[in-house]
Amino acid sequence: CHDLGFFPGPIDGPAGHGVGWFLRNDALSRSPAAGRAPSPDPSSRGDQLSPLAPFLAEIARFEEVHTDRVHVAIAACRMGRRVHVHAVEGPMLSDLFEASIEPFFPNAVLHR
Numbered sequence: 249c250h251d252l253g254f255f256p257g258p259i260d261g262p263a264g265h266g267v268g269w270f271l272r273n274d275a276l277s278r279s280p281a282a283g284r285a286p287s288p289d290p291s292s293r294g295d296q297l298s299p300l301a302p303f304l305a306e307i308a309r310f311e312e313v314h315t316d317r318v319h320v321a322i323a324a325c326r327m328g329r330r331v332h333v334h335a336v337e338g339p340m341l342s343d344l345f346e347a348s349i350e351p352f353f354p355n356a357v358l359h360r
Contacts, residue, residue, distance in 0.1 A: 264329060268310030270320040272336065291317045318344060325353040335360045 270290065290306040304323055307313060313324035316334040318341060324331045333349065333356060335342045345358045 262308060264309050264311040264327075266310055267312045267314065268307065270307070270313065270315040270317050271334070272316050291319055316341060321345075321349065321356070325349055325356050328355060331356040333358050 290303045294303065303319075304327075307320055307323050307329070308327055310324075310329065312330040312332070313320065314332040314334060315321050315324065316336050321331055321333045321341075331353070333341065333345050335345075335358065342358060342360065345356070349356050350358070
């Protein structure tokens, strides 16, 4: 998906409902949603040339988002959703959260 960090301003969308779980299914995952049915991962259905609207619409459906995907976290933060970022193996996502999400989005929390 296009890097959402380069899009100016908030991302507007309709009010969402319920809780969405957007989780990795690879070696980096820590699987925080054991026993829950994860939402489809919109990050896996496209590439840098894919239209952005379907990706954003999938995330916008929810008022609360749990994710370990960088672009899902950024999009959900910019939509003003309550965001729970779940750390992955290694420091990548935790470091990104502390440097680029936590200082700017009080609607997000990191789970290690």
